[in-house]
Amino acid sequence: MKTLFPKLEAYRRQLIQEEHSAETIKKYLREIEGFLAFLPSQTEITKESVLLYKREISRKYKATTGNGILVAVNSFLDFIKLPNYRVKLFKVQRQTFRSREKELTRTEYARLVKAARHKKQERLALLVEAICTTGIRVSEHRYITVESLRSGRMEILNKGKIRTVLLPPELREKLHRHCSKQGITSGSVFITRGGKPLDRSNIWVQMKRLCQDAKVEAQKVFPHNLRHLFAVTFYQLEKDIVRLADILGHSSVETTRIYTAVSAEEQLQSLSRLRLLIQ
Numbered sequence: 001m002k003t004l005f006p007k008l009e010a011y012r013r014q015l016i017q018e019e020h021s022a023e024t025i026k027k028y029l030r031e032i033e034g035f036l037a038f039l040p041s042q043t044e045i046t047k048e049s050v051l052l053y054k055r056e057i058s059r060k061y062k063a064t065t066g067n068g069i070l071v072a073v074n075s076f077l078d079f080i081k082l083p084n085y086r087v088k089l090f091k092v093q094r095q096t097f098r099s100r101e102k103e104l105t106r107t108e109y110a111r112l113v114k115a116a117r118h119k120k121q122e123r124l125a126l127l128v129e130a131i132c133t134t135g136i137r138v139s140e141h142r143y144i145t146v147e148s149l150r151s152g153r154m155e156i157l158n159k160g161k162i163r164t165v166l167l168p169p170e171l172r173e174k175l176h177r178h179c180s181k182q183g184i185t186s187g188s189v190f191i192t193r194g195g196k197p198l199d200r201s202n203i204w205v206q207m208k209r210l211c212q213d214a215k216v217e218a219q220k221v222f223p224h225n226l227r228h229l230f231a232v233t234f235y236q237l238e239k240d241i242v243r244l245a246d247i248l249g250h251s252s253v254e255t256t257r258i259y260t261a262v263s264a265e266e267q268l269q270s271l272s273r274l275r276l277l278i279q
Contacts, residue, residue, distance in 0.1 A: 008032060011079050019160045021139060023200070031072035047085045050077070054087050063090040104225040106233070108216045112207070115214035124206050126178055127190050127198070131223060133171050135230035135247055138204075138223035142188045142197035149175055149189070156249065163249050231259035 008029060015025045038053050039045065050073070057066045067089045074086045109132060116125035130136075130144055136156065143154040143165075149172050154165045167175075175189055188197045204222055211218045227248070234244055245256040 007080055011076060014079060021158070023139065027068075028072040028075065031069045032076045034069070035073050035076070045077075045080075045082060045085060050085050050087050058090065063092045066090050067092070102219050102225075103232075104216070104220045104229050106229065108214070108220060109226070109229055111214040111216060112210050112221065115210045118213060119210070121206070122178065123182075123190065124203075124210075126174060127203065128207070128226060130171060130175070130190075132226040132230050133168055134165055135227050135234065136165060137227060137249075138200045141190050141203075144175070144189045146179055146184060146186050146189065149179070158249055159251075161249070161251075163246065165247065228259070231256070235259050 011032070012025060012029060015028060020028075035053055038056065039049055053073070054066075054070065057069050060066075061069070070087060070089050077083060077085050109128075113125050113128055116122070116128060127141060130141065131138060134154075136143070136154075137158075140154075140156050140158065143156045144167070145154075148154045148167060152167050152169075152172060154167065156163050156165055179185070179189060184191070187195075190198045192198060200223070207221050207223065208218060210216075211221050214221075231244060231248060234247070235241065238244070241253055241256055241260055244259065245253045248256060250256050
């Protein structure tokens with residue numbers, strides 16, 4: 001299978017041309033390398049070998065994780081002109097309620113911000129607030145620029161599509177003060193000492209370090225949960241899934257539906273109100 005590895009570089013260039021994010025490209029290549037490593041040496045790809053790999057990952061991973069791997073493998077099979085060897089994704093029944101075990105609450109979010117300020121990490125506190133009040137992805141924070149603070153809106157480019165995200169006046173005021181203190185006169189607001197946008201992995205690590213002081217379980221603390229809290233809060237207030245999908249940058253409303261689900265506790269209350277249990 002060594003003959004296929006050189007094609008990975010051509011595939012990587014194809015993903016770049018399709019304007020996938022750096023993280024997506026890294027993930028796809030990692031999944032494909034795992035697939036190629038699974039195949040017996042000196043053996044060509046066959047439909048049977050792909051099905052065997054699907055069976056292997058079904059034993060190792062949950063369905064949602066396994067589907068992420070299969071999407072990458074199927075994409076590579078298309079690229080090397082073997083579309084007939086694609087396999088179906090695992091069927092996953094949509095959960096009708098949200099689990100609160102890993103869901104960040106508004107109170108916990110507030111404690112994280114206060115913990116960052118207590119530790120004199122004002123930049124981190126502002127970044128956490130910025131993600132949570134706009135619903136952007138952590139990788140999109142670089143679009144929060146001095147120029148966008150002046151206009152009140154960000155123009156975010158993702159997967160070849162541009163969406164406009166409005167910046168709340170209160171957030172703009174806070175960030176203006178931060179820029180004034182730090183001497184940031186143009187470009188991205190959240191930058192390193194060298195002037196480069198903060199790296200998402202470093203943001204993740206910095207947030208994890210707030211857990212103990214904030215008294216929030218570590219499994220709840222990661223950037224995407226801030227986006228999740230924004231989405232749930234917005235939907236509960238506005239009940240407009242189409243508008244929410246536009247704000248989040250989802251190409252399909254189906255992706256947004258996860259945020260419209262009620263919590264397990266709320267669903268249990270609804271079931272109790274049915275009063276269908278005979279005493």
